[in-house]
Amino acid sequence: MRHDHHGRTHRLELDDQTLREWDCTVVASDPEDGLVLDRSAFYPGGGGQPPDQGVLIWGGVQTRIVGVRPRDDLWLVPDPDDPLPPAGTVVRGAVDDDRRSLLMRTHSGLHVLCGVMARDFGVPVTGGNMEPGVARLDFDLAEVPAGFKDDLTAALNTEVTADRAIQVRVLPRAEAYALGPIVKTATDLLPPDLEDIRLVDVVGLDLQADGGTHVASTKQIGRIEVAKVENKGRGFRRIRLRIAD
Template identity: 70%
Template sequence: MPHTHRLDLTDPTLREWDATVLHVDPEQGIVLDRSAFYPGGGGQPPDHGTLLWGGTQTRIAGTRKGDDLYLIPAEGDPVPPVATAVRGALDDERRTLLMRTHSGLHVLCGVVFRDFGALVTGGNMEPGEARMDFNLTEVPPGFKQTLEEAVNVEVTADRPVEVKVLPREEAFAIPDIIRTATNLLPPDLAEVRVVDIVGLDAQADGGTHVASTKQIGRITVAKIENKGRGFRRVRLRLAD
């Protein structure tokens, strides 16, 4: 069976597109030939949206990755049959907030690595807010304010955010391409998708991002938590 062509990987600004239903599984969900729904992963939640077909609407409440990308219909909504032409549409507000939040986390990661040499040990995000954990044993006085100021300097610098897919060897030749304490990339992965906040942070990543740091908007560092054994959790929010 043909697999879904992932439009979200090449154009994160795409919000509507035409597609055809390839497969329907009552347990798994709906498979399209083309989809801009981000399936979730790397701490970024999946997209929500709708499929429009024959004057009918199917709400998409989430996605799951199995042997393909499955769209999960909202409970009770009709499911388009195989070979149906559909119009897909993302929840624009949710996707845009997640893109801004994800890029904001990369700015945070870049600043903490640059200024404190700490690696990421975990993270998670929701639209407009997120947390990231670091193997940071000590923090200086005024760390929260200092970090917030440094992060927003990079936001206002309007640094380009570039995405490229590189052969594994070329990607791993980039210094510090893995910013997590544990390398989570499969050993047999031939190509690596790299998100580069030019001049600040380049790392392997599979999520969706804004085109420049200025599009993130101002970031508030809401809280710094001591998680024990030399770990710190940074919670941030988009301020607007």
């Protein structure tokens, strides 16, 4: 399967993360499963990033999209109170821009955190999650030095103001792994049969395999605040972030 397809759906958001509206055709419509489009910019979720929401416009009505079910096809989950366009219908898709844009800033902020923690402490990620504007990452960090929360906040925002480019590319598996440690989690969860790997590069700070959506530079993230540092057990530190502006 091509990296920019999932089942019958061409995933437009992987190549153009700024795309918010597009024309497409419904290729499957089922009251139980939902909808499949031939072309879609709805991010289906994964890697801790939740799926997009938005609408489909067709025949003078709209169908709200409240989630995505990734199976062999990408099944969009419609609001149960909205009409369902039948297969063959040409529709206009639109992603909720405020939600997606904030998720992109949040996700990129987590990559900055990964890069700073790897550079300054050499520790792997052991877990994580995000919602629009708030997120957490867990690290195998044995000791937390004095002033850690404030110093980490300052280090993150130094990288934000540095305006580092955030670039996306897809490479064959062997070429991607040859670039260095592209998996920042304690366990490599990339499927062994994955032939092409999508890389997100915060240039000069963090390079890792990633399928999510991101802003184009660290400056676009906005100010990052370390909201809380939690001790979840020996060597287990949870860092909670929020995007402050």
